[in-house]
Amino acid sequence: MPLLIKRIPELSLLIFGTVAVYISIGLLSELNDTNILTADGAWALVVGSFLMSFVIAIVAVIGGVGGGVLFTPVMLGFTSMDSLLVRSTGLVVAMFSGLVSSGPFMRKGLADIRIVFYCAIPIIIGAMMGAQVAISMADSMGEAGDALVRLLLGFILVFIAVMFIMGGSKNEYPKRKFIDKISEKMNLTSAYYEESLGKNIYYQAVRVLPGGLLFLVVGFTGGFFGLGGGWAVVPVLNLVMTVPLKVSAASSGVLLAMGNAAAIWPYIMKGALIASFAAPWMLGQVVGGIIGAHVLSKINAGFVRNILIVLLLMTSVKLISRGIEGYFGIDVPIL
Amino acid sequence: MSDLKDDQPDNRAIETGNTEKRPPVSYAGIVYGDIIYWGTLAGAFVVLLGSVITFTTTNNYLDPSYMLSSLLDGKSVAEIWQGAEGIGAAPDGHWYLTVLGTGNGLTMLGIAMGVFSVTPAIFASAYFLFTDGDKLFATVAAVAGLITIYAMF
Numbered sequence: 001m002p003l004l005i006k007r008i009p010e011l012s013l014l015i016f017g018t019v020a021v022y023i024s025i026g027l028l029s030e031l032n033d034t035n036i037l038t039a040d041g042a043w044a045l046v047v048g049s050f051l052m053s054f055v056i057a058i059v060a061v062i063g064g065v066g067g068g069v070l071f072t073p074v075m076l077g078f079t080s081m082d083s084l085l086v087r088s089t090g091l092v093v094a095m096f097s098g099l100v101s102s103g104p105f106m107r108k109g110l111a112d113i114r115i116v117f118y119c120a121i122p123i124i125i126g127a128m129m130g131a132q133v134a135i136s137m138a139d140s141m142g143e144a145g146d147a148l149v150r151l152l153l154g155f156i157l158v159f160i161a162v163m164f165i166m167g168g169s170k171n172e173y174p175k176r177k178f179i180d181k182i183s184e185k186m187n188l189t190s191a192y193y194e195e196s197l198g199k200n201i202y203y204q205a206v207r208v209l210p211g212g213l214l215f216l217v218v219g220f221t222g223g224f225f226g227l228g229g230g231w232a233v234v235p236v237l238n239l240v241m242t243v244p245l246k247v248s249a250a251s252s253g254v255l256l257a258m259g260n261a262a263a264i265w266p267y268i269m270k271g272a273l274i275a276s277f278a279a280p281w282m283l284g285q286v287v288g289g290i291i292g293a294h295v296l297s298k299i300n301a302g303f304v305r306n307i308l309i310v311l312l313l314m315t316s317v318k319l320i321s322r323g324i325e326g327y328f329g330i331d332v333p334i335l
Numbered sequence: 336m337s338d339l340k341d342d343q344p345d346n347r348a349i350e351t352g353n354t355e356k357r358p359p360v361s362y363a364g365i366v367y368g369d370i371i372y373w374g375t376l377a378g379a380f381v382v383l384l385g386s387v388i389t390f391t392t393t394n395n396y397l398d399p400s401y402m403l404s405s406l407l408d409g410k411s412v413a414e415i416w417q418g419a420e421g422i423g424a425a426p427d428g429h430w431y432l433t434v435l436g437t438g439n440g441l442t443m444l445g446i447a448m449g450v451f452s453v454t455p456a457i458f459a460s461a462y463f464l465f466t467d468g469d470k471l472f473a474t475v476a477a478v479a480g481l482i483t484i485y486a487m488f
Contacts, residue, residue: 106368113364
């Protein structure tokens with residue numbers, strides 16, 4: 001870690017700045033006590049948010065998911081915060097680690113810029129639609145809408161957890177059996193250097209039309225639930241479009257940052273993103289995202305994924321029970 | 336390669352470190368990544384400045400004590416803005432640009448800078464794809480960039 005900070009001076013400056021800011025806030029705070037939160041409690045909430053976001057960013061990078069998949073369900077399941085606020089902050093959590101990792105992935109030649117731009121259009125459109133529907137639903141359905149969101153998200157989390165348990169059926173170097181006409185015309189061919197084999201891997205993305213339609217759905221889900229969508233983007237690229245796994249994972253981070261960037265504007269403009277609350281989460285993602293990408297190779301990813309699966313299943317149970325209670329008015333004696 | 340016998344595996348790549356020549360990295364991709372990386376970092380520093388002002392001064396558009404308490408209390412977005420002293424309603428548009436002298440405004444500007452960095456990155460990348468002769472994907476990139484601009488309004 002000290003070597004890492006030395007190698008990346010801007011990271012050192014950011015860590016130093018963040019520590020200095022949070023110490024200053026602790027010493028010079030102008031916060032007032034309220035019925036719900038003392039001034040010290042407010043400071044602890046802000047600093048705690050930064051630290052949790054930092055851990056989520058590292059765990060997310062190692063576990064191969066976006067931070068939104070961890071942040072949004074946990075906050076919706078275990079706090080009474082408004083779902084629209086949680087989802088907008090979830091988008092911040094989902095996108096900022098992707099934003100800072102775009103540079104390194106592009107320089108290493110792992111993320112394919114042409115595939116990213118092709119997939120970006122449906123994912124951006126889907127994300128914008130999802131965000132608008134989320135805001136409209138919050139305006140028109142109120143608490144019932146909140147409960148419905150929790151219920152639906154609970155089911156999605158079960159699906160994600162099952163995907164992880166099944167191993168995701170990922171294919172490191174998928175073989176394409178045929179090339180459809182549209183894919184042939186678009187010529188999404190490229191190559192990347194595989195360090196472990198010491199050779200170049202050549203590939204061509206196929207099924208571009210079905211892939212595009214799936215990205216529309218992924219974008220909508222991400223924009224609506226504030227999840228991001230990395231859990232879905234990698235399988236679509238890898239299994240549907242036959243893009244090698246490493247390129248899929250790298251392109252996924254870049255692609256989601258782009259899609260979520262479009263989704264977040266409606267939330268910002270409607271005041272559904274509260275800056276002072278989202279700020280520590282954003283900072284944690286930036287710092288954690290840079291560090292996570294560098295320590296990835298040293299950590300046992302399998303162990304982290306098992307913890308993720310347990311967390312996702314626990315959170316899904318809580319979300320489904322809260323959703324049933326809120327939407328149908330039925331008491332569910334769980335957790 | 337010519338001095339290897341047919342049944343002899345070619346381990347020279349691993350033994351000597353001589354491996355296949357790496358494919359060129361797309362300059363359009365590098366430009367995209369670097370603009371976003373530095374734009375996000377710049378935004379992060381602005382967020383730090385905004386956070387200091389928010390929590391250590393009273394120069395705020397939305398009182399942070401009230402805001403954090405309301406969040407934990409489960410109040411909706413509309414309720415938080417309606418109950419805020421001197422505001423009374425949720426904002427519309429790029430409201431933070433009108434209150435950049437406050438902690439909240441500056442913090443939101445920092446977040447917006449990170450989000451916005453995607454747009455110039457896309458267009459810069461599109462330009463280099465075009466100069467590289469890849470007109471189809473330069474156009475695709477430009478369309479993606481236009482959609483992100485549309486999302487901002």
